[in-house]
Amino acid sequence: MPSPDHPVPDRADGVVRFLLDGEVHSVRDVDPNTTVLEYLREHLRKTGTKEGCAEGDCGACTVVVGELEGEGVRLRAINSCIQFLPTLDGKELFTVESLRGRDGSLHPVQRALVDCHGSQCGFCTPGFVMSLFALYKTEAAPSRRRIHDVLAGNLCRCTGYRPIVDAACKMYEYGAADGGDWLRRPCAGGAPGGEADPEETARTDRLRGIRRRGALTYSGPAPGGGRRTFFAPRDLSELAALRQSHPDAFLLAGGTDVGLWVTKGHRELDAVIYLGNVAELRRLAVTPSHIEVGAGVTVTDAQDVIGRHYPDMGEMYRRFASPPIRNAATLGGNVANGSPIGDSMPGLIALGSTLVLRRGEETRELPLDEFYLAYQKTALEPGELVERVRIPLADPASRFGMYKVSKRFDQDISAVCGAYRIRLGEDGRARDVRICYGGMAAIPKRASGCERELEGRPWSEATLAGALAALDRDYTPIRDMRASADYRRLVARNLLRKFFFETSGFAGETRVIDHGGAADG
Ligand SMILES: Cc1cc2nc3c(=O)[nH]c(=O)nc-3n(C[C@H](O)[C@H](O)[C@H](O)COP(=O)(O)OP(=O)(O)OC[C@H]3O[C@@H](n4cnc5c(N)ncnc54)[C@H](O)[C@@H]3O)c2cc1C
Ligand code: FES
Ligand code: FES
Numbered sequence: 001m002p003s004p005d006h007p008v009p010d011r012a013d014g015v016v017r018f019l020l021d022g023e024v025h026s027v028r029d030v031d032p033n034t035t036v037l038e039y040l041r042e043h044l045r046k047t048g049t050k051e052g053c054a055e056g057d058c059g060a061c062t063v064v065v066g067e068l069e070g071e072g073v074r075l076r077a078i079n080s081c082i083q084f085l086p087t088l089d090g091k092e093l094f095t096v097e098s099l100r101g102r103d104g105s106l107h108p109v110q111r112a113l114v115d116c117h118g119s120q121c122g123f124c125t126p127g128f129v130m131s132l133f134a135l136y137k138t139e140a141a142p143s144r145r146r147i148h149d150v151l152a153g154n155l156c157r158c159t160g161y162r163p164i165v166d167a168a169c170k171m172y173e174y175g176a177a178d179g180g181d182w183l184r185r186p187c188a189g190g191a192p193g194g195e196a197d198p199e200e201t202a203r204t205d206r207l208r209g210i211r212r213r214g215a216l217t218y219s220g221p222a223p224g225g226g227r228r229t230f231f232a233p234r235d236l237s238e239l240a241a242l243r244q245s246h247p248d249a250f251l252l253a254g255g256t257d258v259g260l261w262v263t264k265g266h267r268e269l270d271a272v273i274y275l276g277n278v279a280e281l282r283r284l285a286v287t288p289s290h291i292e293v294g295a296g297v298t299v300t301d302a303q304d305v306i307g308r309h310y311p312d313m314g315e316m317y318r319r320f321a322s323p324p325i326r327n328a329a330t331l332g333g334n335v336a337n338g339s340p341i342g343d344s345m346p347g348l349i350a351l352g353s354t355l356v357l358r359r360g361e362e363t364r365e366l367p368l369d370e371f372y373l374a375y376q377k378t379a380l381e382p383g384e385l386v387e388r389v390r391i392p393l394a395d396p397a398s399r400f401g402m403y404k405v406s407k408r409f410d411q412d413i414s415a416v417c418g419a420y421r422i423r424l425g426e427d428g429r430a431r432d433v434r435i436c437y438g439g440m441a442a443i444p445k446r447a448s449g450c451e452r453e454l455e456g457r458p459w460s461e462a463t464l465a466g467a468l469a470a471l472d473r474d475y476t477p478i479r480d481m482r483a484s485a486d487y488r489r490l491v492a493r494n495l496l497r498k499f500f501f502e503t504s505g506f507a508g509e510t511r512v513i514d515h516g517g518a519a520d521g
Pocket of ligand 1: 055056057250251252253254255256257258259260275295296299319320321322325328329330331332333334335336337341342343344384385386387411412413414
């Protein structure tokens with residue numbers, strides 16, 4: 001058994017090691033494109049974890065991953081169907097089978113679900129159990145709203161959510177009464193200075209024992225012959241060297257886009273460079289002028305900090321995919337993927353954010369609104385990657401608003417997302433106007449005509465009328481399964497109106513329903 005004093009010989013040994021049910025599990029010679037779900041079901045025959053959609057949407061495949069962070073271990077629910085197996089290296093994996101008591105008894109989460117009649121089909125249930133297990137171990141007294149948010153990525157189409165949410169409230173009662181092993185003890189609420197839990201300390205030590213100091217280079221057979229390689233550097237200099245020696249390798253961050261290339265697009269990734277362990281990319285800092293978000297910071301972590309400074313963006317991130325997706329997805333991946341309906345970009349562009357791009361030892365800074373050149377084409381040069389996103393802090397005279405409109409409240413990508421930033425001078429005029437929409441063009445794009453129309457003018461309904469007309473001219477909206485072009489145009493107008501009413505003192509007093517048609521400027 002490895003320990004902190006006798007770590008597993010690591011370096012370039014080409015073996016993926018993670019903890020499964022408390023034991024070190026080693027993987028050799030398995031295709032690196034294998035997902036965690038495939039591995040569990042088809043290699044280990046652990047079939048408790050289910051496959052519903054294989055694209056991160058339904059939550060049937062939810063598992064929990066533990067990772068060393070600071071002095072302890074952080075647990076997060078993720079979707080195993082789009083997570084590649086080698087990303088588990090150095091982590092701990094919990095599946096629904098892990099929760100079974102030594103005497104075969106149910107876990108408090110499972111008992112609560114049974115007692116509250118929270119399961120009918122049973123197929124979606126392991127996913128619910130695992131999302132609730134992550135909650136049970138990390139939060140002491142979640143509100144019903146919080147429970148709804150936590151379950152946003154788990155779909156149930158038969159019992160309805162009420163009994164499941166009831167179970168989430170009740171699960172803590174059993175844990176407190178039972179005591180039992182560490183898995184069964186609910187989160188204590190993080191009382192500072194409390195006694196360390198010996199079982200938890202032992203688990204943390206086991207994880208330290210498999211922590212790798214250098215890069216992982218793992219290779220495994222491709223189904224059609226040949227071999228594939230998965231590189232996981234730990235710092236920027238290792239990453240830069242790998243980028244140079246393997247210019248054709250795909251960059252992988254959270255895999256919530258890339259995973260679907262494989263599970264849905266059937267693409268074959270012969271060489272992958274995983275960014276998830278690169279320490280510098282995971283840094284998140286607030287300086288006197290900026291929020292500096294490393295490209296490898298997850299959306300969950302970025303959401304907390306950005307939301308503190310820009311509550312509308314925090315609210316948008318609450319509706320960005322689901323918690324398991326946000327726990328894996330990174331801000332850098334969202335920006336680099338460059339989808340015209342990606343949710344971070346409108347807000348980041350309206351705020352005047354910049355990107356720090358890196359190639360080898362060289363870096364350059366580029367305004368985010370200059371990064372997108374055409375549909376899925378960015379200004380990234382060969383060998384370059386996004387190192388971090390720099391978001392200016394708000395100045396007290398500026399107003400910022402951001403709104404996401406999608407068919408479903410949770411777990412849905414935007415039809416339209418609008419973001420607005422103005423500075424209101426003492427003379428009541430709008431200055432430094434920046435407006436950006438997602439879902440309105442082939443790229444996240446500023447409404448430059450509308451901005452010009454507003455710049456320096458009184459922030460009034462008369463000015464707004466001209467701005468709305470200009471907005472119509474700024475875009476030829478896209479049309480797809482999410483929304484028609486007319487719908488998008490109408491929503492874009494009404495979101496600008498909403499921002500105007502919220503920032504001009506009219507909020508709550510005026511309701512405007514625009515049924516579209518000709519520009520009413
Ligand atoms: C079910 C589901 C729901 C979703 N909902 C939303 C949503 O509501 N809103 C939304 O905006 N998106 C959504 N997405 C899309 C996705 O989650 C985001 O785009 C996410 O931020 C991608 O980040 P990632 O770390 O997973 O990127 P990955 O999938 O790892 O990578 C995405 C792309 O970026 C490149 N890349 C990653 N990091 C870097 C870097 N540092 N430098 C250069 N290139 C890099 C990769 O090579 C790849 O081309 C959803 C996806 C799923 C599966
Ligand atoms: S199988 Fe549906 S989210 Fe993974
Ligand atoms: S219990 Fe499975 S869909 Fe509702």
